[in-house]
Amino acid sequence: MRKLVVGNWKMHGGLDANAALLGALREAGGQGCPSAVCVPFPYLQQAKSLLEGSAIAWGAQDLSEHAVGAYTGEVSGAMLNDFGCRYAIVGHSERRALFGDTDERVAAKVDAALAVKLQPILCVGETLDEREGGVTEAVVERQLKAVFERGGAAALAACVIAYEPVWAIGTGKTATPAQAQAVHAFIRGRLAAWCGADVAARTTILYGGSVKPQNAAELFGQADIDGGLIGGASLVAGDFLAIVAAAAS
Numbered sequence: 001m002r003k004l005v006v007g008n009w010k011m012h013g014g015l016d017a018n019a020a021l022l023g024a025l026r027e028a029g030g031q032g033c034p035s036a037v038c039v040p041f042p043y044l045q046q047a048k049s050l051l052e053g054s055a056i057a058w059g060a061q062d063l064s065e066h067a068v069g070a071y072t073g074e075v076s077g078a079m080l081n082d083f084g085c086r087y088a089i090v091g092h093s094e095r096r097a098l099f100g101d102t103d104e105r106v107a108a109k110v111d112a113a114l115a116v117k118l119q120p121i122l123c124v125g126e127t128l129d130e131r132e133g134g135v136t137e138a139v140v141e142r143q144l145k146a147v148f149e150r151g152g153a154a155a156l157a158a159c160v161i162a163y164e165p166v167w168a169i170g171t172g173k174t175a176t177p178a179q180a181q182a183v184h185a186f187i188r189g190r191l192a193a194w195c196g197a198d199v200a201a202r203t204t205i206l207y208g209g210s211v212k213p214q215n216a217a218e219l220f221g222q223a224d225i226d227g228g229l230i231g232g233a234s235l236v237a238g239d240f241l242a243i244v245a246a247a248a249s
């Protein structure tokens with residue numbers, strides 16, 4: 001099954017608010033579609049205690065490209081494994097724009113995640129300037145190719161891909177279903193060319209960028225959109241659950 005909905009809490013949360021949110025998700029169950037939440041590092045233990053045994057998986061929003069060593073402030077994939085993570089988001093546009101994650105470092109992080117059997121959620125997407133300059137496909141191809149060139153077809157094939165146009169993240173501006181579908185189809189085409197038709201057919205490609213209960217069903221109705229990476233709306237239990245339900249139907 002290709003469907004998946006993942007919440008990206010970003011730097012939001014607190015013990016009490018998290019307990020209420022995670023409790024509501026747990027109570028609602030899986031809603032017929034695999035789902036997960038990627039929480040800030042300090043709350044991984046809380047996510048593990050409250051979600052273990054439920055239909056909802058959890059993960060981190062980043063990881064170090066290094067396995068161990070003198071890297072103050074970094075968190076390794078093995079540490080994420082200690083907290084039962086299934087996923088690690090890699091290459092989110094906020095990490096790329098604000099924290100120096102180059103294509104090469106993102107590719108190294110994908111390798112670091114795979115080395116400890118975490119599934120990377122590899123984010124790709126263009127800025128508004130890039131879209132208006134007509135280079136959306138070239139940008140997305142470059143971001144994917146960095147992973148392919150470092151880790152080969154196996155690395156790319158092991159990722160969930162999240163297409164997140166930067167201009168749609170947290171802005172309330174969603175790509176139209178047709179705009180998103182066009183890029184998703186392009187990504188699936190690149191996967192077919194580099195990794196083979198089977199991999200392309202089974203890879204989960206999520207859309208992210210101001211997904212809300214109101215627009216989720218139409219986006220997820222597109223042939224190559226397999227679910228969503230959800231920022232703001234994942235902080236409200238009812239909204240996140242409605243989006244998961246939209247992916248299931």
Ligand code: PEP
Pocket residue numbers: 008010164168169170171172208209210211229230231232233
């Ligand atoms: C995100 O942070 O990955 C995201 C898609 O955010 P939002 O849903 O708030 O646009």
